[in-house]
Amino acid sequence: MSSVIPRHRVNVLTGIKSARLVEDPAEYANLIKKAKRPLLVIGPLLLESSPDGKLLLEYALDIAKVANIPICATAQTKGKVVELGVKPDSVYDVVEIVNALKDPDWPGVKKVGNHDLVIFFGIRSDLGNQSLSTLKHFAPHLKTMTLCKHYFPHANYSLPNFKKDVKWQEFLENLVANLEKGS
Amino acid sequence: MSATGKKLSQKLEEIYERIKAEIPWEPVGPTPMPEIPDLRQWDMRLLKTYAPFYMPFCDLCCFCTYGKCDLTEGRRGACGIDIATQQARFVLLACLMGCSAHAAHGGHILEFLIEKRGLDKKIDLGTFIEVEAPNIRTVVGLKPETLGDLQIALEYVFKEITHLLDSCHTGQEGSALDYESKALHASMLDHVGMEIADIAQIVGFGFPASVAETPLVDMGWGAIDKSKPVILVSGHNPATSTVVIDYLREHNLEDQVEVCGLCCTALETTRYSSKAKIVGPLSRALFFMRAGIADVIMTDEQCIRTDTPQEAAKVGSAVIACLDKAMYGLEDATEIDTDEIVRRMVDNKEQFAILDSIKAAEVAVKVAMEIAPQRKKGWLTEEEAIELAKKCTNCKMCEQVCPNLFNIGGGITEVAKGDFDLIRQQILQCIGCGKCEQECPNNVPIFKIMQTAASMETWKCRTGRGPVMDTEIRNVGAPITLGTIPGVIALVGCSNYPDIDDVADMVDEFAKRKYIVVLTGCAAMVAGMKKDKDGLTVYEKYPPDFAAGGVVNIGSCVSNAHISGAAIKIANIFAALPLRGNYEVMADYVLNRVGVCGVAWGAMSQKAASIGTGFNRLGVPVVLGPHSSKYRRLFLSRKEEDDWKVMDARKREIVDTVEPAPEHLAYVCETKEKAMPMIAKLCIRRNDTPQGRAIKLNHYISLYRKYIGPGLPEDLHLFVRRDADIPLVYKKEVRAHLQEIGWQPREPIGLPTLIGTYPTKVPVDAVIH
Numbered sequence: 001m002s003s004v005i006p007r008h009r010v011n012v013l014t015g016i017k018s019a020r021l022v023e024d025p026a027e028y029a030n031l032i033k034k035a036k037r038p039l040l041v042i043g044p045l046l047l048e049s050s051p052d053g054k055l056l057l058e059y060a061l062d063i064a065k066v067a068n069i070p071i072c073a074t075a076q077t078k079g080k081v082v083e084l085g086v087k088p089d090s091v092y093d094v095v096e097i098v099n100a101l102k103d104p105d106w107p108g109v110k111k112v113g114n115h116d117l118v119i120f121f122g123i124r125s126d127l128g129n130q131s132l133s134t135l136k137h138f139a140p141h142l143k144t145m146t147l148c149k150h151y152f153p154h155a156n157y158s159l160p161n162f163k164k165d166v167k168w169q170e171f172l173e174n175l176v177a178n179l180e181k182g183s
Numbered sequence: 184m185s186a187t188g189k190k191l192s193q194k195l196e197e198i199y200e201r202i203k204a205e206i207p208w209e210p211v212g213p214t215p216m217p218e219i220p221d222l223r224q225w226d227m228r229l230l231k232t233y234a235p236f237y238m239p240f241c242d243l244c245c246f247c248t249y250g251k252c253d254l255t256e257g258r259r260g261a262c263g264i265d266i267a268t269q270q271a272r273f274v275l276l277a278c279l280m281g282c283s284a285h286a287a288h289g290g291h292i293l294e295f296l297i298e299k300r301g302l303d304k305k306i307d308l309g310t311f312i313e314v315e316a317p318n319i320r321t322v323v324g325l326k327p328e329t330l331g332d333l334q335i336a337l338e339y340v341f342k343e344i345t346h347l348l349d350s351c352h353t354g355q356e357g358s359a360l361d362y363e364s365k366a367l368h369a370s371m372l373d374h375v376g377m378e379i380a381d382i383a384q385i386v387g388f389g390f391p392a393s394v395a396e397t398p399l400v401d402m403g404w405g406a407i408d409k410s411k412p413v414i415l416v417s418g419h420n421p422a423t424s425t426v427v428i429d430y431l432r433e434h435n436l437e438d439q440v441e442v443c444g445l446c447c448t449a450l451e452t453t454r455y456s457s458k459a460k461i462v463g464p465l466s467r468a469l470f471f472m473r474a475g476i477a478d479v480i481m482t483d484e485q486c487i488r489t490d491t492p493q494e495a496a497k498v499g500s501a502v503i504a505c506l507d508k509a510m511y512g513l514e515d516a517t518e519i520d521t522d523e524i525v526r527r528m529v530d531n532k533e534q535f536a537i538l539d540s541i542k543a544a545e546v547a548v549k550v551a552m553e554i555a556p557q558r559k560k561g562w563l564t565e566e567e568a569i570e571l572a573k574k575c576t577n578c579k580m581c582e583q584v585c586p587n588l589f590n591i592g593g594g595i596t597e598v599a600k601g602d603f604d605l606i607r608q609q610i611l612q613c614i615g616c617g618k619c620e621q622e623c624p625n626n627v628p629i630f631k632i633m634q635t636a637a638s639m640e641t642w643k644c645r646t647g648r649g650p651v652m653d654t655e656i657r658n659v660g661a662p663i664t665l666g667t668i669p670g671v672i673a674l675v676g677c678s679n680y681p682d683i684d685d686v687a688d689m690v691d692e693f694a695k696r697k698y699i700v701v702l703t704g705c706a707a708m709v710a711g712m713k714k715d716k717d718g719l720t721v722y723e724k725y726p727p728d729f730a731a732g733g734v735v736n737i738g739s740c741v742s743n744a745h746i747s748g749a750a751i752k753i754a755n756i757f758a759a760l761p762l763r764g765n766y767e768v769m770a771d772y773v774l775n776r777v778g779v780c781g782v783a784w785g786a787m788s789q790k791a792a793s794i795g796t797g798f799n800r801l802g803v804p805v806v807l808g809p810h811s812s813k814y815r816r817l818f819l820s821r822k823e824e825d826d827w828k829v830m831d832a833r834k835r836e837i838v839d840t841v842e843p844a845p846e847h848l849a850y851v852c853e854t855k856e857k858a859m860p861m862i863a864k865l866c867i868r869r870n871d872t873p874q875g876r877a878i879k880l881n882h883y884i885s886l887y888r889k890y891i892g893p894g895l896p897e898d899l900h901l902f903v904r905r906d907a908d909i910p911l912v913y914k915k916e917v918r919a920h921l922q923e924i925g926w927q928p929r930e931p932i933g934l935p936t937l938i939g940t941y942p943t944k945v946p947v948d949a950v951i952h
Binding site: 078093099161 | 240852891892
């Protein structure tokens with residue numbers, strides 16, 4: 001996404017006002033820490049293993065734990081979350097949770113007010129990006145970010161496309177470490 | 184004057200004349216030949232509960248020279264349009280493309296068959312089908328008796344398409360909801376157009392009707408005898424492929440020439456000749472063409488690849504474009520002498536458009552027989568594939584462009600090591616677009632390599648049987664509306680996303696549980712492309728009847744009208760509600776009382792958009808695969824917040840049912856695992872008896888546990904009205920859960936209807952049978 005933005009303010013290459021690319025885990029951690037009511041939406045890609053054999057879902061649970069972020073388990077992720085000893089704060093499918101998030105008066109999964117930062121992790125990139133587009137256009141009251149190994153243009157903040165899974169894994173580990181620092 | 188003696192407006196008088204209102208087979212209802220505003224209130228009522236949910240693909244509108252316009256952050260375009268309305272306009276355009284494709288297909292078939300059989304050719308669908316055209320009868324108000332009558336219905340569809348397309352012009356409709364109402368209208372018309380096309384085909388070509396046990400035909404590349412001349416028919420319109428079969432029969436060549444098909448033309452051709460073979464869905468087109476097995480490729484319309492001439496030329500297959508909708512820039516040889524065309528195709532390898540099907544068929548057979556002996560047909564050996572795969576550096580460029588998001592490079596690098604396991608799995612997810620190969624910086628022939636891994640197995644597909652019989656409707660009407668048959672699952676449309684195996688798995692899961700499973704189009708093919716441990720496909724494993732536990736191949740894309748038609752027939756034949764010009768009553772009945780759920784799991788095309796949206800207007804929910812978020816619009820409720828009030832027509836009072844049944848009208852699931860319980864849930868209807876509801880909830884809970892996780896579904900309490908609704912096997916657990924969350928029992932509704940809850944000309948009495 002290094003193309004020069006022309007006079008009109010939309011990226012003519014993709015037709016999408018693109019996400020801010022963040023490559024520094026400390027910066028990501030700060031964005032998460034600044035949020036008052038973040039929500040971690042986890043998807044079925046997290047049921048796959050990362051190169052070191054650790055289940056990707058475990059990174060999600062680590063992040064949720066250290067940053068005290070409620071979890072929304074989508075698709076069939078609930079089963080594994082429970083198996084790992086965690087009770088998800090909510091179980092909705094992606095389009096259901098996005099439909100609720102669109103409503104500024106929705107009380108959120110903790111019933112204390114709608115979320116101000118929504119983090120997508122492990123959702124198929126076509127469905128994920130389209131869902132982020134819904135939030136971008138119809139939920140101006142919140143920001144979105146992704147933790148997946150691909151760039152999601154419709155998010156507010158996204159990671160780059162990682163060519164090597166190891167680099168992505170390093171990022172996730174550093175993110176957990178940075179979140180821990182302030183907790 | 185109407186039958187009731189009321190004076191009609193001039194417009195209505197004209198409609199009455201066109202639909203032959205004087206023939207009193209049923210009284211004419213409030214909306215014969217409805218125009219854009221006539222069913223708008225019904226749409227708005229649906230859209231109030233099932234609000235459009237937009238997922239914009241891009242942030243712009245680039246339809247006119249005022250733009251491109253940035254529609255982010257509440258901005259409006261130069262014409263005044265906002266992002267939601269622009270999405271709805273796009274959806275309407277997609278639905279119009281789909282509707283036009285089927286209606287034009289119907290138009291071509293009708294013209295072809297009227298020329299062959301005459302305007303007065305009687306419509307006769309056999310002993311067991313009296314309600315021959317439920318969509319046409321309901322929407323148009325006409326009971327078609329001849330091919331000529333179908334033309335009347337088609338002219339109405341064409342007229343409406345023009346008005347709807349007009350509304351997409353820059354600077355007109357300014358409401359997303361009104362665009363959605365128009366999309367619902369276009370898609371209802373699509374079901375009329377599809378019904379016209381398939382009735383014409385059944386009558387004109389003698390396709391099976393009034394029979395359940397149609398032949399099982401061979402499917403897969405392995406089924407094709409490549410030592411013979413091979414003619415490949417591709418697309419949707421059987422006008423030419425049936426003539427090819429006729430020519431072969433007349434010249435005693437049927438056993439000497441192989442006719443095989445891709446996509447719906449394959450399904451149609453097997454309805455005409457059980458000797459024809461099915462290659463597979465559109466996703467197999469490029470693989471099969473590049474294998475060079477076809478000596479002659481005949482294209483017709485809709486889902487055919489636009490690069491057919493170029494791909495065919497690479498492998499020396501001859502090409503004939505048979506319909507005006509796709510002429511590929513080829514010379515129109517319709518008026519050229521047959522022998523000259525054959526000579527030029529054989530000697531000069533020229534490709535032609537031939538719009539006369541009799542001539543095209545003769546040319547195809549002659550060319551195939553001449554060139555086949557000289558052509559080499561075959562695949563790479565595994566050793567050759569391993570060598571070619573070694574050029575792959577796994578740079579992931581292929582993965583970046585793959586619409587189904589899988590790691591092709593990973594599969595190819597495994598092949599380089601001599602391991603074909605991963606690529607055998609990947610071909611099941613491959614939509615066959617060829618973008619990967621185009622992007623590869625090392626020019627790895629990915630398709631050729633994948634071909635070697637493609638299964639050479641053959642499968643069985645049951646021939647499409649057309650409409651559900653009236654006799655079957657009489658048998659299942661009561662158990663479906665009471666809920667004791669837990670639902671009708673309609674797997675329709677394109678098939679590959681996200682995994683070709685998913686469709687067969689869904690069919691198996693629901694047939695096993697005694698749902699009725701119906702299929703059409705490419706979904707009907709791929710359902711047969713998986714065998715169980717005994718080597719049986721779902722078509723061999725389950726009975727072909729429209730009954731509990733049956734697996735029914737209805738036919739091609741245009742046969743989808745027989746699924747919506749079956750839902751209408753339940754209201755009309757079983758519940759004895761008049762259907763003529765009575766769309767709202769039919770749709771209200773289906774929404775509230777017929778537990779049917781559509782599944783367009785691999786939907787890709789605009790036709791799938793209109794098929795699905797047409798089901799939605801009729802009150803049928805549709806589940807889509809994850810990639811279908813790219814259609815840009817779903818119809819979702821919010822179960823805890825939305826309005827679930829209905830009229831209890833017996834008591835004449837509005838009741839808040841609390842229960843979201845059905846919960847959504849157009850819904851995307853990310854995985855097969857999520858889709859399974861969702862499909863079961865979307866079969867729940869307010870009309871279920873306690874026994875029926877308990878059966879449905881039993882499946883909902885058990886599918887949830889099998890695919891999602893332990894415990895009970897989070898929304899279970901919304902669907903339990905009284906203790907009797909709780910399935911016996913989960914009684915203790917569910918009771919404890921309900922007590923814990925403070926659930927209170929509710930009275931079931933005697934006769935639930937939306938009529939009476941919104942402004943409509945239809946009186947509440949109209950829904951009482």
